[in-house]
Amino acid sequence: MNVLNITVSHKLYQKNPEETDLGKRILSKSIELMEQMGYEQLTFKKIATAIESTEASVYRYFQNKHQLLAYLINWYWGWLEVKLAQEFIVLNSPENKLKRAVQLLVAPMDQDARIPHINEGTLQRIVVAEYPKIYLTKEVDVENKEGYFHGYNRICDILTMIALQINPEYKFPHSLFSTIISAAQSQQFFVEHLPRLSDAKAGCEDIIDFLTELTLKTISNDE
Amino acid sequence: MNVLNITVSHKLYQKNPEETDLGKRILSKSIELMEQMGYEQLTFKKIATAIESTEASVYRYFQNKHQLLAYLINWYWGWLEVKLAQEFIVLNSPENKLKRAVQLLVAPMDQDARIPHINEGTLQRIVVAEYPKIYLTKEVDVENKEGYFHGYNRICDILTMIALQINPEYKFPHSLFSTIISAAQSQQFFVEHLPRLSDAKAGCEDIIDFLTELTLKTISNDE
DNA sequence: TATTAATGATAGCAATACTATTATATTCGC
């Protein structure tokens, strides 16, 4: 039994993959393959072959590839929320909490030994490379009702509450943090692939500085 | 002959669609259908049927659906650059230029009567709903070399130059404007589909206020 | 008029995204 368990809405799977050995192998191998070949190239057939199972078995856990991606990404946000809560235990000022949140979003994530079937670092790279694909679809409204974006919403709400402690007058905290979170992803991508869209050098320090300054300046109420 | 002509890199098509009647019909109908059914559901067969031509003919203009999307999106950025240049004629302060740029990014675009085969308003909604899909692929590095992201890079460079007039010391102008541009898209999407990720009400005013304030506060060098 | 270019018509193929059926193995309650 794991000490901690990230729970993902049951709308995000057909059959809970965390409950069986095959399910965990599907998760583990999906993460590995999706990072290697990208979402588009991945198929359930490839996952099945890689774990020496069958396509039909993978379909018992996830309706389709899109649901699998939504599952993984929600797992990631759930995980990040746990991490944030842990970190906040010893952080007292809202400024420090926001700074640390930005760091967690951008810095490479270590693997948690308690959850051997999920490689958090690899999963983070999947989120960077694939995240917008789960909401940029025609099914977004239906899937929103089913909780496909719950994890992201929660992170955004948490950061909003912290920001309002610094400046209760600030009008656009949700917009700000959805922007910050998505910039955290896209700047990582740009540094590696489209460097003209970023000023950051390799490594995460510049991105952290950029986002931290952006956040704190924007919510400050001077001027 | 059109008075103005948006030029798109020849790597973004197989055969220039602006040069023939069929090509223009493909562009026109692609825009209409892609907005209606979304990128994923659109196929060359559907475009062909809708314009009473054949799949093979559409393939003569674009290698595949991805290239078509890249073409349309680059056309949009080229168009936006023209619009910006027009507006800047009568704007003198860099602050006003940035404010106007944000407005152009977010406010619904009117159709230009000189270019009847492209509905700029519809195209703008396609950009909002599909933009990240052109770079979030495993082919991004190759396609970057072929100029798939040229239009976006240019807009980002232009805004960077303006910001540096306000504060030549600001360290992250490219990062800032890639963030602002992508937030301009995603906030529009969130207001409509994922309202918990935004504080803006329907209509573009709130988004414009949010982005303008964010931009100006961030590049200011006080504090 | 001959040549070339553009389009249409049709066919075909490999891969994908599923669904269905049946067989086999494992576990669980009694």
Add this chain to the structure above:
DNA sequence: GCGAATATAATAGTATTGCTATCATTAATA
């Protein structure tokens, strides 16, 4: 230990997609 239920494997099959190829027709051009 037996029967029932459950999980998985094995296999097959289907509709659609994404794309290529071939050849005929039409239009533009030299």
